[in-house]
Amino acid sequence: MHDSRLLSSTTLPWIAFLAVALAPLAMSSSWTNMAILTLLFVHLCIAWNLVGGIAGQFCIGHSLFLAAGAYTSTLLSIHLGITPWIGMFAGAALAALIGVFIAWLSFRYELPPLSFALVTIALAMLGYLAISSIDFLGASRGLTLPVRGTPAMYQFRSDTTYYVVILIQVIIALALSMWLYHTKIGLYLRAVRDNERAAHAIGVPVLKYKMLAMAISAALTAFGGTFYAQYLQYVEPHTFAGINIVIQIILLTVVGGTGTVWGPVVGPMLLVPAGEWLRHSLGGSLPGVHLLVFGVLLVVVIRFAPDGLIGAFGRARQAWRFRRGATEVVTR
Amino acid sequence: MSAEVLLQATVQGLQMGAIYALIALSMTLIFSVGGLLNFAHGDFMALAMYGALALYQSFALDAYAAAPLLFFGFFLLGFLMFRRLVQPVLAAGVLAGAQLTLGLVFVQENFLLMVFGGDYLSVPTVLSNKNLVIPPLTMPWPLLVGSLLAVVLAAILYVVLMRTDFGRQVRAITQNSDAAALMGIRIDRVQAIAFGIGIGLLGLTGAIIVAQFTLTPAMGLDFTLIALIVMVIGGLGSFAGSMIAGAIIGVSESLGSLLYGGTVGAMIPYAILVLVLLFRPHGLMGEH
Amino acid sequence: MLEISGLVSGYGRISILHGIDLRVEKGELVALVGVNGAGKTTLMKTIAGLIRPTAGRIAFEGSEIAGEGAERAVAAGIALVPEGRMVFPRMTVWENLMLGGVHPRARPYREATLERIFDLFPRLAERRDQKAATMSGGEQQMLVIGRGLMAQPKLLILDEPSLGLSPLLVQETYGALRKLNADGLTILLAEQNVKLSLAVSNRGYVIENGKIVLTGASSDLARDPATRKAYLGRL
Numbered sequence: 001m002h003d004s005r006l007l008s009s010t011t012l013p014w015i016a017f018l019a020v021a022l023a024p025l026a027m028s029s030s031w032t033n034m035a036i037l038t039l040l041f042v043h044l045c046i047a048w049n050l051v052g053g054i055a056g057q058f059c060i061g062h063s064l065f066l067a068a069g070a071y072t073s074t075l076l077s078i079h080l081g082i083t084p085w086i087g088m089f090a091g092a093a094l095a096a097l098i099g100v101f102i103a104w105l106s107f108r109y110e111l112p113p114l115s116f117a118l119v120t121i122a123l124a125m126l127g128y129l130a131i132s133s134i135d136f137l138g139a140s141r142g143l144t145l146p147v148r149g150t151p152a153m154y155q156f157r158s159d160t161t162y163y164v165v166i167l168i169q170v171i172i173a174l175a176l177s178m179w180l181y182h183t184k185i186g187l188y189l190r191a192v193r194d195n196e197r198a199a200h201a202i203g204v205p206v207l208k209y210k211m212l213a214m215a216i217s218a219a220l221t222a223f224g225g226t227f228y229a230q231y232l233q234y235v236e237p238h239t240f241a242g243i244n245i246v247i248q249i250i251l252l253t254v255v256g257g258t259g260t261v262w263g264p265v266v267g268p269m270l271l272v273p274a275g276e277w278l279r280h281s282l283g284g285s286l287p288g289v290h291l292l293v294f295g296v297l298l299v300v301v302i303r304f305a306p307d308g309l310i311g312a313f314g315r316a317r318q319a320w321r322f323r324r325g326a327t328e329v330v331t332r
Numbered sequence: 333m334s335a336e337v338l339l340q341a342t343v344q345g346l347q348m349g350a351i352y353a354l355i356a357l358s359m360t361l362i363f364s365v366g367g368l369l370n371f372a373h374g375d376f377m378a379l380a381m382y383g384a385l386a387l388y389q390s391f392a393l394d395a396y397a398a399a400p401l402l403f404f405g406f407f408l409l410g411f412l413m414f415r416r417l418v419q420p421v422l423a424a425g426v427l428a429g430a431q432l433t434l435g436l437v438f439v440q441e442n443f444l445l446m447v448f449g450g451d452y453l454s455v456p457t458v459l460s461n462k463n464l465v466i467p468p469l470t471m472p473w474p475l476l477v478g479s480l481l482a483v484v485l486a487a488i489l490y491v492v493l494m495r496t497d498f499g500r501q502v503r504a505i506t507q508n509s510d511a512a513a514l515m516g517i518r519i520d521r522v523q524a525i526a527f528g529i530g531i532g533l534l535g536l537t538g539a540i541i542v543a544q545f546t547l548t549p550a551m552g553l554d555f556t557l558i559a560l561i562v563m564v565i566g567g568l569g570s571f572a573g574s575m576i577a578g579a580i581i582g583v584s585e586s587l588g589s590l591l592y593g594g595t596v597g598a599m600i601p602y603a604i605l606v607l608v609l610l611f612r613p614h615g616l617m618g619e620h
Numbered sequence: 621m622l623e624i625s626g627l628v629s630g631y632g633r634i635s636i637l638h639g640i641d642l643r644v645e646k647g648e649l650v651a652l653v654g655v656n657g658a659g660k661t662t663l664m665k666t667i668a669g670l671i672r673p674t675a676g677r678i679a680f681e682g683s684e685i686a687g688e689g690a691e692r693a694v695a696a697g698i699a700l701v702p703e704g705r706m707v708f709p710r711m712t713v714w715e716n717l718m719l720g721g722v723h724p725r726a727r728p729y730r731e732a733t734l735e736r737i738f739d740l741f742p743r744l745a746e747r748r749d750q751k752a753a754t755m756s757g758g759e760q761q762m763l764v765i766g767r768g769l770m771a772q773p774k775l776l777i778l779d780e781p782s783l784g785l786s787p788l789l790v791q792e793t794y795g796a797l798r799k800l801n802a803d804g805l806t807i808l809l810a811e812q813n814v815k816l817s818l819a820v821s822n823r824g825y826v827i828e829n830g831k832i833v834l835t836g837a838s839s840d841l842a843r844d845p846a847t848r849k850a851y852l853g854r855l
Contacts, residue, residue, distance in 0.1 A: 058427060058430070105610065109609070109610045109611075109613065110613075111609065111610075111613065112613075113427070114367075114369055114426070114430075115564070115609050115613060117369070117430070118560060118564060118605065118609060119605075119606055119609050119610075121557070121560075122561075122602040122603075122605045122606050122609075123602075123606065125557060125599075125602045126599055126602045126603065126606075129595055129598055129599045129602075130595075130599070132595070133593075133595035243553075247434050247437065247438070250431065250434060251431065251434055251435055251438070254428075254431045286446045287445050287446060287449060287450060288441075288442040288443070288444075288445030288446040288450075288549070289442075289446045291438065291441075291442035291445070292439060292442040292443050292445075292446050294438070294442075295435060295436075295438035295439035295442055296439055298435040298438065298439075299417070299432065299435040299436065299439060302421060302428065302431060302432045302435055303417055303420060303421055303432070306421050306424035306425070306428040306432075307424065307428075497718070497722055497727075500711070500715055500718060500719055500722070501719070501722060503708070503710070503711060504708050504711070504719050507708045507709055507710055507711065508706055508707075508708055508709075510670065510702070510706065511702065511706040511707070511708065512708075512719075513669075513670060513690040513691075514668060514670070514690055514694070514699075514700050514702060514706075515694065515719050515720060515722055515723065515767075515771070516690065516691050516693075516694030516695060516722070516723035516725075516726075516771065517691070517719075517722060517723075518691050
């Protein structure tokens with residue numbers, strides 16, 4: 001009984017996820033680009049959710065981590081010829097370091113939740129402005145990656161290979177997030193989210209776990225940054241360090257359901273393809289119209305399901321069970 | 333660098349600061365309504381600026397004449413939006429509210445992009461391209477008038493909040509909403525009106541400063557961030573604090589870009605914000 | 621004046637009150653006594669419209685007000701002086717009092733009522749322009765009673781007015797309540813301080829685990845062995 005429930009609550013979503021995620025492999029290559037973009041956002045949302053959802057720290061500074069990943073691997077590749085396969089770990093280490101510093105800062109100065117959001121937004125803006133003005137980083141023009149065209153340099157001829165790479169990244173991130181959520185660490189993080197003082201009082205090492213969550217989240221985001229840079233073959237501040245992408249990550253996670261394991265998967269998997277579809281069907285007519293419709297869609301979901309689609313789904317299932325239970329009583 | 337140039341930059345910074353303070357005060361008013369952090373704040377003002385453009389293009393209505401119209405229009409927009417959209421989401425928590433406003437950023441920016449396109453636009457007014465010259469200072473009339481009106485509007489807002497029954501009700505809800513309910517205050521309605529006034533003020537502000545700015549659909553976020561900075565540095569809800577913080581940010585931005593270039597000038601407000609949040613978490617003039 | 625029957629109320633799905641019957645006649649001073657957690661505050665808040673009851677009726681002067689909200693209760697003429705004072709901390713005494721009379725029904729009489737309150741509590745007149753947060757507990761208690769009176773109530777409900785006050789201030793507060801009642805104000809008083817509240821009131825109710833277990837004239841209740849054993853013995 002217990003085992004079968006465990007099976008249905010963890011295995012079924014995995015099967016469903018893999019079925020949907022692998023489907024583009026069987027489809028024409030025109031779908032691959034969209035699938036890559038979708039999985040990239042799934043990856044970034046899972047990473048953000050570790051801090052923004054599970055640990056409940058409303059962080060708007062994730063553009064810093066994305067940029068750390070993208071710029072570090074790119075610079076190492078351009079100047080020292082180091083393969084991004086190694087560079088990505090340097091980027092992740094840098095991002096983790098920045099993340100740990102932010103977590104320490106907010107803990108040391110006891111920032112309340114909204115002040116934490118403001119500090120991270122300010123740091124993100126400082127990073128963006130700095131990157132856009134430093135020539136070594138390409139300033140606002142950005143940097144183009146040298147064409148080397150070999151898998152050893154994280155460059156592939158076929159989009160399908162990029163797709164496989166990001167799929168593997170997502171699976172790792174998802175497994176990690178699931179493991180974190182269900183172990184002691186996740187329990188502690190959720191305790192910190194619900195009541196930091198109480199968590200501290202019962203002996204949860206709050207700072208340690210905040211730093212840990214931030215480090216993992218930052219490193220994962222940086223891996224996404226390296227991947228995105230390699231996929232686009234260039235980096236520039238607006239895409240990689242602007243807060244717009246963070247706003248997108250947050251909104252996609254919110255629509256799926258913050259603080260849940262599957263929310264950051266469901267949100268982007270539904271909405272990124274929807275956004276791309278809107279762009280194809282509406283984009284030619286008026287500039288911005290597809291993003292407007294997309295934005296309205298987001299707002300409507302937040303209005304009617306502030307706890308996200310996962311939360312709404314849970315409520316609906318509960319209501320259905322309740323009704324079924326009630327009819328059973330009546331028929332008996 | 334000559335003293336005249338520094339003086340010029342300082343005066344311009346002070347004038348921008350007055351405008352920043354007004355935007356921050358309307359943000360504070362909205363924040364006082366159930367703790368909503370409005371990330372779409374600047375976007376509402378951008379919407380008003382484009383509204384002034386549309387009124388000029390369609391009816392040859394000058395932005396200054398359109399200002400009252402935009403106030404009432406935006407008041408209504410804010411009132412209805414609070415009732416139908418913000419309030420139900422806010423019931424799920426302040427974070428959900430903040431996330432909703434992030435969604436509104438998306439909606440408004442792309443609405444403007446769709447209707448007006450992505451090009452830089454400007455709105456001609458009676459004051460555009462005219463300067464007041466008081467040697468050694470040269471002051472653009474739009475900025476001068478905009479900043480003076482901002483001070484007047486901020487003072488009116490202060491009097492309304494501190495000296496009227498309506499203002500006392502708004503503050504009562506902020507300080508203790510349960511006790512406010514016991515006074516028979518209709519919290520929903522007062523909050524909706526306060527939110528409406530906050531958004532209405534943005535409509536008004538957009539109209540009176542539109543001549544000073546070049547319009548682009550994504551301009552709102554910068555204003556939001558500046559307003560957040562001024563609001564936090566000034567200490568939430570402190571009128572004098574917002575004025576001083578506005579002046580600090582305006583002058584440091586203006587002098588910073590004069591002395592060290594535009595990027596450093598733009599970075600200074602964020603650096604100040606980080607430092608203030610860390611060392612004076614309740615702002616320069618904040619209470620408790 | 622106030623007639624409560626079969627009232628069930630609580631927080632969320634947890635019921636605290638399990639069928640309360642209680643009535644207050646015009647001009648009475650009624651005490652509701654019981655230990656901490658018996659349901660006094662929940663009952664007071666439900667009457668004042670802060671909590672929506674799940675069952676039962678609350679009739680005030682013949683009209684039903686259960687679950688209609690705080691605004692309706694104030695409009696009908698009920699003012700609650702809440703437990704724990706709940707002043708508006710960053711506002712002056714005068715501003716707090718003005719807010720007490722902000723409801724349209726009370727607004728026209730604000731100036732006159734203010735004079736009466738300053739007569740009753742001269743200390744408030746002295747502290748007129750002082751921020752509420754800077755005042756002592758006793759002064760804050762006077763302020764919230766004054767604020768309640770500003771609403772022109774027909775029925776004044778007080779939740780634990782003696783909590784945390786020195787004996788001298790308790791005497792002063794109760795003296796003021798007795799005076800108000802003598803002037804014709806109907807009062808419902810919830811108290812842990814059984815001895816004192818039964819001494820000033822006409823009638824009393826004893827509440828225990830969300831149920832009324834005993835009721836009668838206050839003098840009888842004070843003499844009743846059950847009350848004495850359960851509550852008075854501790855004092």
